Structures are given as C-alpha cells and as structure tokens.
Amino acid sequence: FKKCWSPNLVHWPLSMKWSQYFLPTLREDPKDAQAISHKLMVRAGLIRRLGSGAYSYLPFGFRALQKASQIVRDEMTRAGAQELLLPALQPLELWHATGRDALLGDVLIRFKDRTGKEMALGPTHEEVVTDLLKEVRSHKQLPLTVYQIQTKFRDEPRPRSGVIRSKEFLMKDAYSFDVDREGLNRSYQAMYDAYQRIFARCGLNVLACEADPGMMGGEVSHEFMAPAQIGEDRIVQCAACGYAANLEAAKCPPSALSLEPSAERPKPLEMVKTPGKHTVEQVSQFLKVPPATLIKTLLYDVEKDHVAVLVRGDHEVNETKLVRAVGSPPHVKLSTAQTIERLSGAPMGFTGPVKLGGVRLLADHAVMAMVNAVTGANAPEAHLVNVNPGRDFQPSATADLRFVTEEDRCPTCRNPLAFIQAIEVGHVFKLGTKYTEVLGATFQDADRAVKPMLMGCYGIGINRIVAAAVEQHHDDHGIIWPAALAPFQALISVMEADNAELSQVGAQAHDALSRAGIEVLLDDREQSPGSKLKDADLLGIPVQVVIGKVWQSDHRVEVAWRATKEKTKAKLEELVETIRKLLDRGGVS
Numbered sequence: 001f002k003k004c005w006s007p008n009l010v011h012w013p014l015s016m017k018w019s020q021y022f023l024p025t026l027r028e029d030p031k032d033a034q035a036i037s038h039k040l041m042v043r044a045g046l047i048r049r050l051g052s053g054a055y056s057y058l059p060f061g062f063r064a065l066q067k068a069s070q071i072v073r074d075e076m077t078r079a080g081a082q083e084l085l086l087p088a089l090q091p092l093e094l095w096h097a098t099g100r101d102a103l104l105g106d107v108l109i110r111f112k113d114r115t116g117k118e119m120a121l122g123p124t125h126e127e128v129v130t131d132l133l134k135e136v137r138s139h140k141q142l143p144l145t146v147y148q149i150q151t152k153f154r155d156e157p158r159p160r161s162g163v164i165r166s167k168e169f170l171m172k173d174a175y176s177f178d179v180d181r182e183g184l185n186r187s188y189q190a191m192y193d194a195y196q197r198i199f200a201r202c203g204l205n206v207l208a209c210e211a212d213p214g215m216m217g218g219e220v221s222h223e224f225m226a227p228a229q230i231g232e233d234r235i236v237q238c239a240a241c242g243y244a245a246n247l248e249a250a251k252c253p254p255s256a257l258s259l260e261p262s263a264e265r266p267k268p269l270e271m272v273k274t275p276g277k278h279t280v281e282q283v284s285q286f287l288k289v290p291p292a293t294l295i296k297t298l299l300y301d302v303e304k305d306h307v308a309v310l311v312r313g314d315h316e317v318n319e320t321k322l323v324r325a326v327g328s329p330p331h332v333k334l335s336t337a338q339t340i341e342r343l344s345g346a347p348m349g350f351t352g353p354v355k356l357g358g359v360r361l362l363a364d365h366a367v368m369a370m371v372n373a374v375t376g377a378n379a380p381e382a383h384l385v386n387v388n389p390g391r392d393f394q395p396s397a398t399a400d401l402r403f404v405t406e407e408d409r410c411p412t413c414r415n416p417l418a419f420i421q422a423i424e425v426g427h428v429f430k431l432g433t434k435y436t437e438v439l440g441a442t443f444q445d446a447d448r449a450v451k452p453m454l455m456g457c458y459g460i461g462i463n464r465i466v467a468a469a470v471e472q473h474h475d476d477h478g479i480i481w482p483a484a485l486a487p488f489q490a491l492i493s494v495m496e497a498d499n500a501e502l503s504q505v506g507a508q509a510h511d512a513l514s515r516a517g518i519e520v521l522l523d524d525r526e527q528s529p530g531s532k533l534k535d536a537d538l539l540g541i542p543v544q545v546v547i548g549k550v551w552q553s554d555h556r557v558e559v560a561w562r563a564t565k566e567k568t569k570a571k572l573e574e575l576v577e578t579i580r581k582l583l584d585r586g587g588v589s
Contacts, residue, residue, distance in 0.1 A: 015514035016488075018523045023060050025535050035230040037470040038162030040479050044538050046466075053159030053167030060539070061466070063487035065170065068465040069149055071201050071484060072172045079194040081145040081174050086125050086132070088151060092118035094127035098438050103331075107154050121153035126457055129175045130435040133453070139179045139445045142453065143187055147174035149462065161230055163463040164423060170462040177436075177453045179445065184454040188220070188430055191458040195224055195426050202465055203482025205472055206425060209235050210245035212320045221249075224426035226464075228471035231421040238410035238417055247419075248320040250404040251411040254365045264371045267386040269354075275381045278349020280313040283383060287374060290314075295367055295375045295387065297351040299335040299343060299359065302326050306335060306343060310353055310363040310395065312370065315402040325362060325399040344378045352376035353393040354384055363395035364402050423471065425464045431455040473563075479540030480563045483583055488521040490579055491541040495529040495548030506547050509557065509575055516576040518583075537562070543579050 022045075029039040032049070041047045046061025057065055073083065092110055095101035101108060101120075109121040122128065129146065136142065152171045159166050176187035192208070199206040204226050211223040223246055225235050234247040245251065277286045284291045294313030299306055300322065307326060309317050323332055337348045343358055344351040352375035353361050367373075372386045389395070410417055436442070436452040444450055466485065473480040483489065490513055494506035506522055513520040521541065523532050529548065536544050546558040556569040559578055570578040 014517065015510055015520045015522070017510075018521060018525050021060075021521070022058060024058075025538055033162065035161040035164060035467075035471070036474060037164065037230070037467040040470050040474060040538070041162060041467065044479055044540070047163060053156055053165075055163055055166060055168075060487050064466045064481075064485055065462060067485045067487070068202060068462050069170075069172075072149065072198055072460060072462065075194045075198045075201070076147050076172070076174060078197075079145070079190045081147045081191075083148060084146050085148050086122075086128050086150060088122050088153065090120045090122045090125075090128055092120050094131060094439070095120060098127055098435060100127070104154075107156065109153050109155050122150075123152050123154040124171075124457075124459070125150070125173055126175070126431070126435050126455075127439065130439045130441045130455065133175075133177055134439070134441045136177065136441075136453070137443060139443050142443060143176065143178045143183050145174060145176040145187055145191075147172060147458075161232070162467060164230070164467050165232065166463070169464075172460040172462060174458040176456040176458070177441070178455075179443065179451070179453070181454060184430055184432070184456055188428060188456050191428055191456065192222065195428065195458070195460070198460065199224060199226075199425065199465075201484050202469060203473065203484060204425065204465065204468055207235060207237060207244045207420075207422070209237075210249045210251075211427065212246065212249045212324075220430040222428050223424050224428075224460075225420075225422035226425050226468040226472060227420050227422045228468060229421055230471060231423040233422050233424055235420050235422050236404055236417040237420060238413060238415055240415035241410060241413040243410050243412045247403060248318060250417075252365065252400045252402055252404055252408060253411055254369075266388045266391060267372050269387060269392055270385050271377050271379070271382055272385055273381055274350075274383045277381075277383075278347070283374065284313065287383070287385070289374060293370070293372070293374055295353065295370065295373045297353055297356070297376055299340050299351060300332050301335050301339070302332050306339070306359045308351070308353060308356055308359045308361050309401055310361060310367045311402050312364065312366045313374075315364065315366060315405065317401060318403045321399070321401050322362070325397065325401060344376070346376065346378050346380050346382075350376040350378065350380060350382060352378055352384055352387070353395070354378070354387060356393075360397075361393060361395040362401060363389065363398050365398060365400060366402065368395075368398055423464060423468045424461070425468050426458075426460040428458045429456060431457055474540070477534070478538035481540045481542055483542050483586065486519075486540070486542050488519045488541050489583060490518055490520045490543040490545060491523060491536055491539065492520060492545040492547065493523040493532045493536055495532065495546065497524055497526045502547050502551065505551060505557070505572065508572060509545060509547065512572070512576055513579065516580070518576065518579060543582055545575070545579075 024045050026043040030042045033039040045058050047055045050056055113119050149172045156167050178184045206224045206226050209223045209225050211221045236250045237244040277283045280291050280294055291313035296311050298309045311317055340348050368389050375384050375387045377384045433452040436455055441453050442450050469485050470479050492506055492509050494502050496502050510522040542562050544560040550556050550558050559570050560567045
C-alpha cells in the first residue's frame with residue numbers, strides 16, 4: 001500500500017488490497033446488539049467486543065476514528081487551542097480536593113499502586129489540567145486554551161449500544177483559562193462555534209441544547225445532540241423559535257404552563273377514606289378524578305435534612321432541578337418508607353402537604369395554580385379533597401421542579417414542543433472558578449492582585465461521532481458514510497478475481513486513484529460477485545466502482561454513489577475525474 005504524509009502527522013495508507021487487509025465482515029447481526037450502529041459496526045468489520053464496555057477497533061474502524069479525530073484537531077487549531085497529552089493515571093488526592101471522588105462513586109475506577117498511593121483511571125481531566133496550569137502566573141499569559149484526545153475510563157454500571165456507552169472511550173477534552181468573565185464568554189463562544197463546524201464537517205445532524213452542568217459543575221452548559229432512535233437522551237425542540245434543551249434542563253416556568261388558572265371556587269376541605277389506594281392511578285380511578293387534580297408529595301433526604309416536593313399528579317419530579325432548588329451538593333434521594341412514615345404519620349402513598357410538620361415544602365409552579373386538589377391526608381388509608389394552595393398549606397418556596405410534558409409549550413414563544421431521542425456527542429461548560437479556587441490556579445492581574453482563573457471545559461466523544469454517523473446514515477443494506485468520515489473514498493470491486501483481464505483493469509484503476517490522492521480499497525478477493533456487492537453496500541464507502549460485465553461489453557467501468565445508488569459509466573482514463581466530481585458534489589451528477 002501507499003502512504004500519504006500529512007503535516008498533522010496522521011499517516012494515511014491511500015490504497016489497500018482487501019486480500020491483504022484485516023477486514024472481516026459478517027452476514028448476521030451480533031446477538032447482543034440493540035443499536036443499529038452496534039450491529040453495523042460489528043458486521044462491517046469496524047469493531048469487536050473484548051468484554052463488557054470494551055471494544056477493539058479493527059483497521060477499517062480505526063481509520064474512521066482517525067478521520068473524526070483529525071477533523072476535531074483541525075477545528076481546535078483553527079479556534080486557537082493547543083494540543084497536549086495528560087496522564088490517564090491520576091492521583092486520587094486531586095479528586096478528594098474537589099469532592100468529585102464521592103460524586104462519581106463507583107463509576108470512578110480507583111486502586112492503590114505498589115507504594116500504597118491511591119490512584120484513579122481518569123474519566124475526565126479537569127483536576128489534572130488545573131493542577132498543570134498553576135504554572136501560569138501572570139495575566140499576560142492568558143487567555144489560554146489547551147486540549148487533548150485521550151482515552152477515558154468509567155466503570156459504567158450498564159454499558160450498552162456498542163461504543164455509544166462504554167467503559168473505555170476516546171474523548172477530546174479542551175480547557176480554557178481566562179482572566180475575567182468577558183474572556184470566558186469569548187473562549188466559550190469560540191469552542192461553541194468550533195463544535196458547530198466539527199459536526200457539520202462530520203456530516204452529523206446535531207442540535208445545540210441547553211443542558212445541566214451535572215458533575216462538572218459551573219453555570220452555563222450546552223449539549224450537542226445527534227437525533228437518533230437509540231439515543232439515551234431526550235431533548236425538546238421548538239420548531240418556531242429554535243429553543244432546544246435536554247429534558248433535564250428544559251424550562252417549565254409559570255408562563256409556560258399549559259394549565260390556565262381555574263374559574264372553579266374553593267370548596268371546604270374534606271377527608272375521604274381510600275383503602276388500599278396509594279398510587280396516583282389507583283386514587284384517581286377510585287375518586288373518579290383525572291390525575292392532574294392530584295398533588296403528589298414526595299419526601300427527599302437532603303444531607304441531614306428532609307424536603308417535601310409537591311408536583312401535580314400527572315407530572316414527574318426532575319431531580320436535577322430539585323438539586324438546584326435546594327442549593328445542596330448533588331446528593332438528593334427519595335426517603336425510605338420508614339422515614340416517610342415517621343415524618344407523615346402514614347404509610348407511603350398517603351403523604352400530603354396539609355399539616356406536614358418538620359420538613360420544608362417545595363412546590364412546583366403548576367401546583368400553585370390548582371384548585372380543589374386531592375392529596376394524601378397524612379393518615380393511613382385516607383386522602384384529602386378540596387385542598388387549595390395558600391389556604392390549606394403554604395410552601396416555603398415555589399420553583400420549576402418537574403420534567404416538561406407534551407402538553408407544555410415552548411418557554412420562549414409558547415409554541416408546541418417536539419420530543420426527540422438523541423445521542424450526546426459533545427458538551428461545553430462554563431466552569432468559572434469551581435476548580436481553580438480549590439486547586440490554587442491563580443494569576444496576578446495588572447494591579448498585582450492575585451485572582452483565580454476562570455475556566456471552561458469542552459468535551460467531544462470521538463467514538464460517538466462515528467457511531468452517531470452510522471445511526472444517522474444507513475439503509476437496510478449497510479452503512480452510508482459521510483464522505484469526510486469514510487475510511488476510504490472509493491471501493492473497486494473486481495467481479496471475477498480469477499479473470500486476468502478484469503484483475504489487471506482493477507489494478508490499473510487502483511493505482512490511478514492512489515496516484516491521484518484518492519483513498520481506495522481494491523476488492524480483489526476470490527469471492528462471488530453477489531457477495532462482493534453485498535459487502536460493498538455493508539461497508540458504505542461513498543464511491544463504488546464495479547469492474548465486470550460492463551467492461552467486458554464496452555470497456556467501461558460502473559461508478560455508483562453509495563448513498564443514492566445512482567450509476568454512471570466511465571472509461572478507465574476518465575475514472576479519476578469522475579470520482580473527484582462525485583466527491584466534490586456529494587454524489588450529485
């Protein structure tokens with residue numbers, strides 16, 4: 001094979017003969033695969049499973065991974081970021097300092113080295129890069145953005161969907177350091193814009209969504225989500241104004257409520273017996289009222305305290321929003337049955353806000369619009385009807401505490417929202433001084449005052465780019481690669497490998513394309529024509545060249561664009577120009 005040496009140190013074999021290439025394909029889907037990308041990446045010879053959440057990349061798959069990595073490198077360089085490489089091995093003391101060792105829990109892979117020092121395999125590198133950047137001392141050395149493409153490790157409890165959620169994965173993580181808020185905003189925008197270019201070049205349909213910072217902390221956060229049926233995340237999008245958010249972050253402010261204030265007048269409070277009825281469905285059926293008339297009262301443990309969260313019966317508590325509302329570390333959990341009975345005086349399922357002592361009441365906005373609601377009575381086998389907020393109970397705070405539903409409207413323009421399954425392929429955060437203050441990454445400003453740097457972090461899942469591309473670009477026959485990610489640009493299939501004339505034409509075409517700088521795979525295997533054509537569709541290389549009956553009849557080769565199956569014929573001397581035009585125009589002739 002021939003090599004192309006690029007200034008970015010990525011060495012691409014331009015051409016390869018399949019008979020000499022490690023590219024095993026499969027006819028059947030792997031039994032353990034659910035996601036389309038998982039099935040096709042195994043069948044097309046990109047990956048093989050070594051163990052739970054761990055995959056080997058075969059040469060064909062590694063080329064796709066490297067293509068994605070190179071696009072990321074190009075755009076990081078264009079945005080002014082500098083590449084470095086940080087250790088995967090991290091001293092656990094750094095994680096102790098920020099408190100994130102407790103936050104990640106068992107997901108963090110930790111161990112002791114032979115000296116007894118506690119170590120971790122890095123799931124991310126905020127602590128490590130902040131410790132490194134302590135060498136920056138002056139405002140004159142800032143702003144600074146660094147990045148790496150590095151293997152990360154997370155002991156996922158439920159690895160699934162092939163490389164979409166695995167225990168070991170390749171990630172680009174960038175980190176910006178600035179002297180003030182304006183600088184952080186500029187760095188964040190530069191990365192945000194770079195991400196838009198990266199995903200466009202990779203051929204991905206991606207939505208930039210408002211998101212919750214989660215374990216990273218900080219303030220502003222956006223996720224870049226690739227719509228796909230197998231996606232683990234749900235996002236909401238407004239087609240009218242473009243608002244988009246992860247379901248955990250989607251806003252439900254009072255102005256966005258679908259429930260208009262009721263004209264019904266408050267009625268006297270009344271207790272009713274509800275023997276054995278403790279779920280919303282059971283109570284609503286028993287009392288012959290819709291679930292939206294119930295108020296659910298859920299008790300949560302918050303450190304050493306307790307809060308009662310009130311949401312409408314047809315709504316669900318959003319614990320991400322709850323964490324922000326209570327202003328605690330992100331450790332809230334539902335109280336046990338024993339705690340519920342101790343605080344309310346009744347078994348689980350009969351708790352209500354009326355005369356519930358010893359806990360703070362936090363009410364969702366929608367609860368405050370309710371009239372003559374149904375709640376638990378804080379007594380066994382009983383509920384209260386005609387409960388009215390303000391008259392019968394007074395929450396200590398009202399906030400947005402629930403998940404958006406299909407009945408809600410866009411919080412920006414009040415138009416309907418669409419719910420979309422998606423794969424998270426990138427995430428950007430404004431961290432502020434969360435890490436720099438704790439770890440002592442400070443600088444001296446122009447007035448000689450010592451201040452903590454303001455930090456942002458920006459992650460992209462390289463493996464997920466490849467998997468998301470397969471999820472979004474495939475048909476019943478196999479992968480349809482976006483040209484920029486395709487492991488090869490053209491595939492030449494010689495229909496009869498034992499035919500000397502056809503084999504010679506295939507070799508000539510292969511050499512011509514290679515000399516022209518087109519990445520080409522020559523299928524010179526001794527396989528049946530049908531098998532070769534099926535493999536060509538399975539692999540999904542953008543341009544398919546077939547040397548067979550058409551050559552034998554009029555000395556032309558068939559050229560097809562994989563995505564549309566549109567075909568043309570070309571003389572051998574016209575092949576390079578024909579393929580270049582197809583690649584330049586995305587298959588449009």
